[in-house]
Amino acid sequence: MNQSNGALKDILRKEGLRYTNQRQSIWDEIRSNHDHRDAEDIYISIRNNGVNVSRATVYRTIDVLVKNRFVRKMDLGEGRFRYEPRLDDKHHDHMVCEETGDIIEYFNQELEDLQEKIANEFGYTVVRHVHQLFVKPLKK
Ligand SMILES: [Zn+2]
Numbered sequence: 001m002n003q004s005n006g007a008l009k010d011i012l013r014k015e016g017l018r019y020t021n022q023r024q025s026i027w028d029e030i031r032s033n034h035d036h037r038d039a040e041d042i043y044i045s046i047r048n049n050g051v052n053v054s055r056a057t058v059y060r061t062i063d064v065l066v067k068n069r070f071v072r073k074m075d076l077g078e079g080r081f082r083y084e085p086r087l088d089d090k091h092h093d094h095m096v097c098e099e100t101g102d103i104i105e106y107f108n109q110e111l112e113d114l115q116e117k118i119a120n121e122f123g124y125t126v127v128r129h130v131h132q133l134f135v136k137p138l139k140k
Contacts, residue, residue, distance in 0.1 A: 011068040017061075022053040026061045030071055036094070037083040037104045076103070076132065095133040104135075 009019045043058040065071040095104040105119045
């Protein structure tokens with residue numbers, strides 16, 4: 001999907017929401033940054049940019065962006081969700097360091113193939129998967 005401003009207008013219309021500069025700036029804020037942030041981080045950073053938008057509008061718009069695959073929503077087991085843009089949607093998985101909180105992105109084709117092979121053995125094909133590793137630094 002092409003995630004231009006036109007596409008944002010289309011999904012907002014589909015969801016029965018008006019296209020506004022505030023909603024545009026929410027999407028701009030998320031796609032400007034490849035970090036894995038929670039909704040509150042995103043809200044604060046939009047407010048810090050001087051955009052006058054309510055927390056409810058930010059949260060609601062994020063949900064719409066997730067539903068329409070502009071944004072990926074992740075549960076890293078912290079009791080809150082994190083979000084990242086899905087612009088150049090190259091699939092990757094995440095590794096979370098339990099000591100530093102760092103989130104590392106990785107992709108491994110062998111692992112992808114192995115997951116498909118396992119699903120096939122059970123008579124299925126993989127539609128999507130969530131693969132997360134919880135790690136700590138190697139002691140040297
Ligand atoms: Zn990521």
